[in-house]
Amino acid sequence: MTGQSTGQSTRQSTWYSTWYSTWHSAWKEQPLSFKLSSIIVVLVLCFGVINPFISYDPVLDVELSRRDLAPSWEYWMGTDGQGRSVALRLFKGIEAFFFPGLIAGLFAAFVGGVLGALCGYFGGWIGRSLSAVLELIDTLPRMVFLVLICTIFPPSILLISIISSVLFIPSIATIIRRKVEALGAEDYILAHVAHGFHPLKIISYHILWLQCRALLTRQMIFVFSYVLFIETALSYLGDYGVQEPYPSWGNMVAQSRISAVAWPWALPALAIIITIAALLAFGDGIARREEEVKR
Amino acid sequence: MSQIGLDHPQQKSAMLNEATIRWSLWLGSKLLRGLSLLCGASFIIYATLRSAPGDMVDLILGLNGTPEMKADLRAEFGLDLNIIEGYGRWAWRALSGDLGISITFMPGEPVLSLAGPAFLVTLSIAVVSLLCSIAVAYGLAILLGPPRPRQAFLLGPIQLLNAAPSFVVAICLAKVINELIQFQLAGGGQIPPSWYPIPTYQKITDSIAPFCFAALSISLGDGLFTDLFNALRAELMSLNESLFISAVRAKGAAVRKHLIKNLIVPTLSVFTARLPLVLSAVVIVEYIFTLDGSGYLLLQAAKNRDVPVVVGVSLFFIFAVIVMNLILDLVKALVDPREVAKGD
Amino acid sequence: MNKPLLSARNLHKVFKSPGGKQTVAIDQVDLDLYTGEVVALIGESGSGKTTLGRALLRLISLDQGQVQFLDQDLLALKGSELRQARRQFQMIFQNQQANLHPRLSVAEMMDESLVLHHPEQSAAERQSMMNTLLDQVGLSNHHDRYLASLSGGEQRRVGLARILATSPKLVVADEPTSGLDAAIKLQTIELLKTLKGESLTYLLISHDLGLVRRIADRVLVMLRGRIIEEISIQDLGMIKHHPYTQKLLEASNLGKKTDIEHTQYKNASIEDVRGHSIGCHYCSLCPLLANTPELKDLCYSQRPTLTQQVACFSLSKERELV
Numbered sequence: 001m002t003g004q005s006t007g008q009s010t011r012q013s014t015w016y017s018t019w020y021s022t023w024h025s026a027w028k029e030q031p032l033s034f035k036l037s038s039i040i041v042v043l044v045l046c047f048g049v050i051n052p053f054i055s056y057d058p059v060l061d062v063e064l065s066r067r068d069l070a071p072s073w074e075y076w077m078g079t080d081g082q083g084r085s086v087a088l089r090l091f092k093g094i095e096a097f098f099f100p101g102l103i104a105g106l107f108a109a110f111v112g113g114v115l116g117a118l119c120g121y122f123g124g125w126i127g128r129s130l131s132a133v134l135e136l137i138d139t140l141p142r143m144v145f146l147v148l149i150c151t152i153f154p155p156s157i158l159l160i161s162i163i164s165s166v167l168f169i170p171s172i173a174t175i176i177r178r179k180v181e182a183l184g185a186e187d188y189i190l191a192h193v194a195h196g197f198h199p200l201k202i203i204s205y206h207i208l209w210l211q212c213r214a215l216l217t218r219q220m221i222f223v224f225s226y227v228l229f230i231e232t233a234l235s236y237l238g239d240y241g242v243q244e245p246y247p248s249w250g251n252m253v254a255q256s257r258i259s260a261v262a263w264p265w266a267l268p269a270l271a272i273i274i275t276i277a278a279l280l281a282f283g284d285g286i287a288r289r290e291e292e293v294k295r
Numbered sequence: 296m297s298q299i300g301l302d303h304p305q306q307k308s309a310m311l312n313e314a315t316i317r318w319s320l321w322l323g324s325k326l327l328r329g330l331s332l333l334c335g336a337s338f339i340i341y342a343t344l345r346s347a348p349g350d351m352v353d354l355i356l357g358l359n360g361t362p363e364m365k366a367d368l369r370a371e372f373g374l375d376l377n378i379i380e381g382y383g384r385w386a387w388r389a390l391s392g393d394l395g396i397s398i399t400f401m402p403g404e405p406v407l408s409l410a411g412p413a414f415l416v417t418l419s420i421a422v423v424s425l426l427c428s429i430a431v432a433y434g435l436a437i438l439l440g441p442p443r444p445r446q447a448f449l450l451g452p453i454q455l456l457n458a459a460p461s462f463v464v465a466i467c468l469a470k471v472i473n474e475l476i477q478f479q480l481a482g483g484g485q486i487p488p489s490w491y492p493i494p495t496y497q498k499i500t501d502s503i504a505p506f507c508f509a510a511l512s513i514s515l516g517d518g519l520f521t522d523l524f525n526a527l528r529a530e531l532m533s534l535n536e537s538l539f540i541s542a543v544r545a546k547g548a549a550v551r552k553h554l555i556k557n558l559i560v561p562t563l564s565v566f567t568a569r570l571p572l573v574l575s576a577v578v579i580v581e582y583i584f585t586l587d588g589s590g591y592l593l594l595q596a597a598k599n600r601d602v603p604v605v606v607g608v609s610l611f612f613i614f615a616v617i618v619m620n621l622i623l624d625l626v627k628a629l630v631d632p633r634e635v636a637k638g639d
Numbered sequence: 640m641n642k643p644l645l646s647a648r649n650l651h652k653v654f655k656s657p658g659g660k661q662t663v664a665i666d667q668v669d670l671d672l673y674t675g676e677v678v679a680l681i682g683e684s685g686s687g688k689t690t691l692g693r694a695l696l697r698l699i700s701l702d703q704g705q706v707q708f709l710d711q712d713l714l715a716l717k718g719s720e721l722r723q724a725r726r727q728f729q730m731i732f733q734n735q736q737a738n739l740h741p742r743l744s745v746a747e748m749m750d751e752s753l754v755l756h757h758p759e760q761s762a763a764e765r766q767s768m769m770n771t772l773l774d775q776v777g778l779s780n781h782h783d784r785y786l787a788s789l790s791g792g793e794q795r796r797v798g799l800a801r802i803l804a805t806s807p808k809l810v811v812a813d814e815p816t817s818g819l820d821a822a823i824k825l826q827t828i829e830l831l832k833t834l835k836g837e838s839l840t841y842l843l844i845s846h847d848l849g850l851v852r853r854i855a856d857r858v859l860v861m862l863r864g865r866i867i868e869e870i871s872i873q874d875l876g877m878i879k880h881h882p883y884t885q886k887l888l889e890a891s892n893l894g895k896k897t898d899i900e901h902t903q904y905k906n907a908s909i910e911d912v913r914g915h916s917i918g919c920h921y922c923s924l925c926p927l928l929a930n931t932p933e934l935k936d937l938c939y940s941q942r943p944t945l946t947q948q949v950a951c952f953s954l955s956k957e958r959e960l961v
Contacts, residue, residue, distance in 0.1 A: 018742065135332065136332060136335040136336060136339070138571065139332050139336050139571065139613055139616050139617060140336055140339065140571075140613065141571050141574050141575045141578075141609075141612045141613070141616065142571075142572075142575050143575035143576070143578045143579070144574075144575065144578060144593060144608065144609050144612045145340075145609065147578070147593055147594065147597050147605065148340065148343065148597075148605055148606065148609050149343065150597060151596075151597045151600060151602060151605045152343060152344060152347045152602065153347065153348065154348075187732050187733075187734050187737035187738075188737045188738070190693070190698050190732070190737070191730075191732050191737040191738030192738060193698060194696060194698055194725065194729065194730045194732075194738075195725070195729065195738060195752065195755075195801070195802075195805070196722045196723075196725035196726055196755060196756065196805065197722075197755060198722065206740075210740050210742050210743070225458075229460050232460070232463075233460065233462050233579055236462060236466075236579075237579065237582065237594060239597070239598050240597075253463070253466055257466065257470070265466070265470070266467075266470075269463050269466060269467060272459075272460065272463050273458055273459045273460075273463060274458075276458040276459070276460065277457065277458030277459075278458075279458075280457065280458055
């Protein structure tokens with residue numbers, strides 16, 4: 001009877017419930033910084049997802065009579081030099097990096113994870129050539145290379161984020177390869193081969209999912225925050241990123257840098273710092289938690 | 296006895312020989328590695344150029360390109376050849392110092408004479424900010440001692456800097472300093488300082504202040520200082536606790552000398568690892584403070600779609616990173632010859 | 640006895656280290672395992688026991704040799720055939736945590752194995768089978784426990800239950816009791832004994848002669864990649880053994896670890912061109928040579944083969960006379 005009931009409960013423990021339990025135990029025991037950062041991450045996620053459903057016409061929003069208004073109940077982050085609501089533009093600005101960042105993060109984590117696991121599993125010359133490629137890509141200054149790409153190709157945030165995710169793949173693959181090699185030393189792979197599992201299942205499930213998911217999540221978040229950084233930087237520079245009048249956190253700062261009041265540029269700048277800080281702290285928290293559970 | 300006396304110098308010269316061989320082998324392998332990295336990275340850039348959509352020449356020259364200019368450009372990038380031969384010709388020209396001629400940004404100006412001096416500015420900003428961060432990090436680490444819970448209040452803000460991109464730091468810094476100086480000018484002077492974020496082209500000699508501000512924002516931004524501080528403090532603490540230092544202390548020898556000698560290698564490693572990232576950060580920060588560096592040059596050229604200049608600057612960055620790595624490796628090996636003995 | 644369950648002939652394995660140094664891990668080993676018996680493989684650490692155990696299960700590639708398992712040529716199997724065959728021979732790893740997950744509960748791990756090896760069963764059948772297996776190893780109320788909350792002995796028993804889920808014919812147990820305290824060690828031994836039943840065959844790799852005495856039927860002694868003596872359990876300690884075996888037994892009687900200094904007999908005999916010693920590995924330490932000095936050249940220059948169940952020129956002759 002007890003066996004039956006416990007069996008039922010284990011059958012229900014699917015991927016999301018395991019993730020939830022990881023997160024929940026992290027929530028209970030992590031410091032305040034983790035709680036704050038996960039709130040911000042969830043907020044960014046929600047805003048990013050509902051963003052496309054909320055229409056916003058940046059041209060219609062211009063109303064010079066209400067320019068540079070201080071924060072109030074109606075415009076609770078004030079208005080900028082053209083009378084547009086800073087809060088609304090901050091919210092719409094998420095769209096500029098959200099989906100590109102998500103795609104880049106997933107792509108880098110997926111390809112990097114699979115490559116790293118393959119190298120770790122098979123070892124030998126594949127691993128060596130991977131580290132050679134890694135060293136090669138590390139000598140390319142990322143920013144300069146991205147500017148070069150923007151000069152040659154018609155610039156779009158999606159292209160930029162894909163290229164930057166490619167630049168991150170070797171480092172992710174190396175992290176995963178080290179992890180797998182460490183596991184191999186514990187006979188982890190051998191034990192699963194001996195038990196009769198398919199190599200594909202060992203790589204995808206036993207290695208990547210069971211052992212590397214926190215690492216990969218963290219790397220994914222890192223790539224996402226890099227895309228946020230590069231998008232705001234390029235939009236700030238003005239020629240490659242999101243163009244006025246469409247809002248991006250970067251071009252909001254650039255637009256208002258000579259404004260007489262602080263909020264139109266200080267709030268987006270603060271948003272950039274806080275979001276990146278929250279993303280990094282969140283990734284670190286999850287990864288640290290996963291390491292602690294293992295012991 | 297006499298035999299031993301005869302043998303001794305021979306032995307010594309043999310050992311000397313062996314050391315020379317080992318050193319030259321080590322140096323050779325390092326040089327080879329640097330060269331292959333240079334080839335690989337420049338090939339990536341060339342391949343990117345070749346994969347441009349449409350005819351690159353038309354793209355660069357636009358409507359006002361004369362046939363001679365087009366032919367010139369084609370020859371320069373080896374566009375008529377296949378990718379390998381084209382790369383060979385292009386790389387050979389680049390190696391012999393011919394990086395082409397600026398087309399749209401500063402027409403007629405050779406890229407080398409544009410990018411060279413500009414790159415020195417960039418490199419000096421990067422090196423100054425790295426060295427200052429390292430110095431301050433060590434100072435703070437020595438001041439604070441081992442990590443204690445109480446320091447969280449002090450270190451919290453430092454950790455928050457981890458997340459601030461250097462260009463955001465630079466903007467905030469520019470803004471704040473601008474406010475301060477305008478305040479001092481009284482009369483609400485509407486004349487912004489020369490380094491205010493409106494691009495003007497100027498000489499490095501006029502720009503000590505923006506140079507310092509740029510270095511400061513690089514140091515504070517991108518988590519550079521935080522990372523350096525954490526890494527160097529950990530290094531310092533582990534070294535301080537190690538038996539080696541207690542042994543030196545017991546002997547009554549100067550602790551500081553040994554500490555410094557043992558800190559050089561990890562510090563140089565941190566420096567090497569960080570340099571490419573810092574160079575990337577300098578690009579935007581330079582632009583914000585309108586410093587006459589290669590970042591400014593790069594972005595202006597990119598704005599004007601001046602491909603030869605952009606490519607030339609990129610090559611300078613790659614070349615600099617590789618050469619700096621080589622130099623730092625050499626310094627490391629001189630400080631700690633075990634590195635040489637280990638390799639091969 | 641009848642046909643062996645597993646028969647290995649002429650196994651050979653050389654490890655090459657990056658420096659170009661070669662180590663002979665398995666040196667022309669012949670081995671037969673019969674259904675239902677427990678064979679113990681003893682020897683000091685580094686003698687190639689684990690390598691041999693792994694090579695028999697095709698976890699390590701062999702340089703040469705044949706392995707016949709039932710009617711299959713084990714070394715010829717590939718891909719899915721090999722995975723199918725693996726169900727019949729399982730391994731208990733020395734590092735038991737290696738095949739357990741910190742993130743899966745006991746029930747999840749069991750279910751994973753059952754789905755793999757009995758895909759035809761329904762969820763309910765799997766559930767009942769899991770319950771029986773866990774009862775068998777004495778962990779009936781541990782379904783929802785995780786690795787961290789299990790003791791070392793319990794972790795091993797979970798591993799054992801997982802292995803039994805495949806209903807194997809042969810189990811290679813690599814140090815099944817290392818790192819366990821005395822009480823749990825006893826429990827584990829009892830468990831291994833009860834599980835043995837009629838059809839299960841064990842190859843027991845162990846330092847622990849106490850464990851070997853309790854459950855083994857036959858003992859093989861390994862020295863630097865060679866099997867140097869085969870002893871049935873009744874004879875263990877009763878007859879005149881190979882001097883190396885004698886030393887192992889003495890060491891275990893004194894309660895010491897069975898490690899003898901490697902360096903004492905390293906490269907003692909004459910070497911071939913690759914630097915592998917040809918003669919008896921123990922010749923430089925052998926006390927028997929004092930009585931039979933005429934055999935010295937032979938011992939140093941020729942490999943003793945396993946005759947009269949012992950690989951020693953002097954002892955084989957002695958036993959032949961008896």
